[in-house]
Amino acid sequence: MDDTSALSTLDPAVCEQARLTRDARFDGVFYTAVRTTGIYCRPLCPAPTPKPRNIVYYASAAAAAAAGFRPCLRCRPEAAPGSPLHHAASGLVAGALRLIEQGALDRRPLAALAESVGVGERHLRRLFASELGASPLDVAATRRLLFAKQLLTETTLPVTQVAEAAGYASLRRFNAAFLEAYGKAPRTFRRARGAIAADEPLVLRLPYRPPYDFAALAAFYARRAIPGVEHADASGYRRTIVVDGEPGWLSVTPIDGDDALALRVHGVRAQALGPVVARVRRMFDVDADPLAIMRTLGADAALAPLAARWPGQRLPGAWDGFELGVRAVLGQQVSVAAARTLAARVVEHHGDEDPASAAIGLGRRFPSPQRLVDAPLEALGITRARAATIRAYAAACAAGDIGFGVHEGLDTFVDRLCALPGIGPWTAHYIAMRALSHPDAFPAGDLILRRQAGAGTTLTERALRERAEAWRPWRAYTVFLLWHSAD
Numbered sequence: 001m002d003d004t005s006a007l008s009t010l011d012p013a014v015c016e017q018a019r020l021t022r023d024a025r026f027d028g029v030f031y032t033a034v035r036t037t038g039i040y041c042r043p044l045c046p047a048p049t050p051k052p053r054n055i056v057y058y059a060s061a062a063a064a065a066a067a068g069f070r071p072c073l074r075c076r077p078e079a080a081p082g083s084p085l086h087h088a089a090s091g092l093v094a095g096a097l098r099l100i101e102q103g104a105l106d107r108r109p110l111a112a113l114a115e116s117v118g119v120g121e122r123h124l125r126r127l128f129a130s131e132l133g134a135s136p137l138d139v140a141a142t143r144r145l146l147f148a149k150q151l152l153t154e155t156t157l158p159v160t161q162v163a164e165a166a167g168y169a170s171l172r173r174f175n176a177a178f179l180e181a182y183g184k185a186p187r188t189f190r191r192a193r194g195a196i197a198a199d200e201p202l203v204l205r206l207p208y209r210p211p212y213d214f215a216a217l218a219a220f221y222a223r224r225a226i227p228g229v230e231h232a233d234a235s236g237y238r239r240t241i242v243v244d245g246e247p248g249w250l251s252v253t254p255i256d257g258d259d260a261l262a263l264r265v266h267g268v269r270a271q272a273l274g275p276v277v278a279r280v281r282r283m284f285d286v287d288a289d290p291l292a293i294m295r296t297l298g299a300d301a302a303l304a305p306l307a308a309r310w311p312g313q314r315l316p317g318a319w320d321g322f323e324l325g326v327r328a329v330l331g332q333q334v335s336v337a338a339a340r341t342l343a344a345r346v347v348e349h350h351g352d353e354d355p356a357s358a359a360i361g362l363g364r365r366f367p368s369p370q371r372l373v374d375a376p377l378e379a380l381g382i383t384r385a386r387a388a389t390i391r392a393y394a395a396a397c398a399a400g401d402i403g404f405g406v407h408e409g410l411d412t413f414v415d416r417l418c419a420l421p422g423i424g425p426w427t428a429h430y431i432a433m434r435a436l437s438h439p440d441a442f443p444a445g446d447l448i449l450r451r452q453a454g455a456g457t458t459l460t461e462r463a464l465r466e467r468a469e470a471w472r473p474w475r476a477y478t479v480f481l482l483w484h485s486a487d
Helices: 012-021 061-066 091-101 110-117 121-132 136-154 159-166 171-182 214-224 270-283 290-297 304-309 321-330 336-350 384-399 410-418 425-435 447-453 461-471 475-486
Strands: 031-034 039-041 055-058 202-207 230-233 236-243 246-254 260-266
Touching: 012 055, 031 061, 039 061, 055 061, 061 136, 091 110, 091 121, 091 136, 091 270, 110 121, 110 136, 121 136, 136 159, 136 171, 136 202, 136 270, 159 171, 159 270, 202 270, 214 230, 214 236, 214 336, 236 270, 246 270, 260 270, 290 304, 290 461, 290 475, 304 475, 321 336, 321 384, 321 425, 410 425, 447 461, 447 475, 461 475
Parallel strands: none
Antiparallel strands: 031 039, 031 055, 202 260, 230 236, 236 246, 246 260
């Protein structure tokens, strides 16, 4: 086994203590590889504790797999929360990782991924080795393997569809990967259970690291939910979606007694399942490392009490970037309730009906960019200036001039949006926080932020920016923490 890919950024003393206590807060933060067995495990693995001299710690499952270790069958690394994203030291590697999570290397070469993030293939490999201890291909292979294992264990999808959903080019490659990693064929991991009906949703478990304040996240979504398109309350969230031109719906609910959410997906074809799961994981921020975030925010004397009061906060992401942008423009200088009313009118007049989701209390889909390019939005009570902004934004999205590629840098994304009429830094950073789930987006001009951060004194935008330097790279979490404190 090769120990050279174990990352020096891991503190062996912290890892050892977390492993010995089986601390769930570190689940997915690191993996324990055992030289004598050739297996890597989660820190909470119930197997007998190996001797410290036989252990190597890795920051990701991909790094452990690249070093020659196999995934444990008892603790199931595929059931761990998180991804290698929180170990990426650069925005470039983080962007490449998100593209990999969306299947960028499933059927395209590494050179195409490198081109997407604007670097050479060799340089990208070097960055991955330095920051993650694994190559891009190692990360992609581990993602496919663990996602396929989860589908085999948790669903009744046919094995051929599991291979397709996980991104394998052929059933032969799928079988070979499992034989190499587990010494068994994929079919042997099937649990005896009855097949589900074709019209029933697929259910998957989305684990997270505690604490997780689902109630706060659901309340945020509930206040902004567009009738017919989405619904949220303390019991969960559901919405209509369009994937590869096909309508469907999804729901997300907490699982009692488990550090995980239940994702139900209906109407999504197997090959699109991986990207859909990646988008929902980002939308509900299940891969966040609350220890790392609160360690930074808790170092600020004013933020520490807030971080202690709401330790499980997450960034409320968005399913669709275009939709979120329209809603952000509608919300400029008006109340949340008023913006929601205007968005509902847009859906009613320009969205499509969705009969398949009517049974779960929905029944409408948000309009596409093409629908709003020439839409007479002023007739809905939207001001002339905002209507023009939405049409310009829709045209830019339809033409591909504005995209929501997670590999694009924050500054570049903000600049592209601010080049459109009627979109300034506040709106651009708000869209980045939610549509890109960018952890460091920061609308410094926000009045509530300047008031709350000043603890009785309204800070200037410049003063807030200077103070917020200490909150990097988690400034977006600070935004929602301060907004929450103002409610």
